[in-house]
Amino acid sequence: MEAIEVTGLRKTYKDKEAVRGIDLVVARGEIFALLGPNGAGKTTSVEILEGHRRRDGGDVRVLGEDPGTAGPSWRSRIGIVLQDASDAADLTVTEMVRHVAGFYPEPREAAEVIELVGLTPKRNSKIRKLSGGQRRRVDVALGIIGRPELLFLDEPTTGFDPQARRQFWDLIRTLAGDGTTILLTTHYLDEAEALADRLAVLADGAIVAEGTPATLGGRAAGGAKVSWQENGRTRTEQLADPSDLIRKLAADGTDLRTLTITRPTLEDTYLDLIGARR
Numbered sequence: 410m411e412a413i414e415v416t417g418l419r420k421t422y423k424d425k426e427a428v429r430g431i432d433l434v435v436a437r438g439e440i441f442a443l444l445g446p447n448g449a450g451k452t453t454s455v456e457i458l459e460g461h462r463r464r465d466g467g468d469v470r471v472l473g474e475d476p477g478t479a480g481p482s483w484r485s486r487i488g489i490v491l492q493d494a495s496d497a498a499d500l501t502v503t504e505m506v507r508h509v510a511g512f513y514p515e516p517r518e519a520a521e522v523i524e525l526v527g528l529t530p531k532r533n534s535k536i537r538k539l540s541g542g543q544r545r546r547v548d549v550a551l552g553i554i555g556r557p558e559l560l561f562l563d564e565p566t567t568g569f570d571p572q573a574r575r576q577f578w579d580l581i582r583t584l585a586g587d588g589t590t591i592l593l594t595t596h597y598l599d600e601a602e603a604l605a606d607r608l609a610v611l612a613d614g615a616i617v618a619e620g621t622p623a624t625l626g627g628r629a630a631g632g633a634k635v636s637w638q639e640n641g642r643t644r645t646e647q648l649a650d651p652s653d654l655i656r657k658l659a660a661d662g663t664d665l666r667t668l669t670i671t672r673p674t675l676e677d678t679y680l681d682l683i684g685a686r687r
């Protein structure tokens with residue numbers, strides 16, 4: 410059984426067609442990233458999968474059940490990290506995590522989760538006294554305390570400093586390594602590239618591309634730009650497969666220390682896909 414199976418998902422707000430017939434499959438244990446510009450329909454789609462919003466059409470199965478009708482036992486198998494979930498609570502980090510642990514049948518240890526999100530030094534601090542990035546880590550702790558099979562992460566690293574983002578990525582990889590399926594929405598292309606097994610780009614309520622970070626939108630086939638120095642001059646060639654050229658350069662005794670091969674970045678590909686590049 411897949412973790413998420415969606416066919417023909419539709420949602421309209423009054424006269425705004427926010428989601429126009431999406432098909433999506435996320436396998437168990439996969440990290441799947443949903444990308445797309447503001448207003449593309451990511452949050453609407455994810456909220457439907459979480460059972461927090463009703464759909465107007467289509468078939469949705471999340472951990473084998475319809476989120477529109479699934480009950481509390483289904484809910485305890487998913488974890489959700491919302492944007493700005495933990496408000497300025499007067500509880501300490503440990504108190505909050507223990508409190509939320511009480512809602513789940515088999516929660517992780519509070520101290521273990523606090524350590525996983527790197528908040529052990531702040532475990533006795535009141536949440537309202539934490540920085541924005543530290544509060545996001547509390548959100549993540551609350552999302553994983555119930556040992557979810559499927560974790561929804563909505564723009565999880567907004568406000569994180571670079572070091573905290575790297576630590577967070579390691580945490581996500583650890584969770585995925587333990588078999589947790591992860592659906593991530595993010596505006597950071599480097600984050601999607603670092604974490605996702607597969608990703609989909611949503612634009613104006615429809616999926617415009619789907620693939621691995623390496624192959625999305627024909628990225629791998631899109632060609633490579635090869636540059637090297639020859640007789641004091643820079644030579645450049647653009648070609649689909651650089652293998653033959655590189656073999657020839659090596660056979661000719663070209664100084665390969667100057668060789669560079671560049672491909673479109675994920676960001677280049679993404680911007681092309683959403684029509685944002687001229």
Ligand SMILES: Nc1ncnc2c1ncn2[C@@H]1O[C@H](COP(=O)(O)OP(=O)(O)OP(=O)(O)O)[C@@H](O)[C@H]1O
Nearest residue numbers: 422423425427445446447448449450451452453454
């Ligand atoms: N409750 C609502 N009522 C009316 N329209 C809504 C509602 N929620 C979202 N929309 C509209 O639906 C469209 C999709 O919004 P959605 O929040 O799903 O986009 P998103 O991809 O998550 O954007 P962002 O990256 O900004 O979070 C937008 O045009 C938005 O204005």
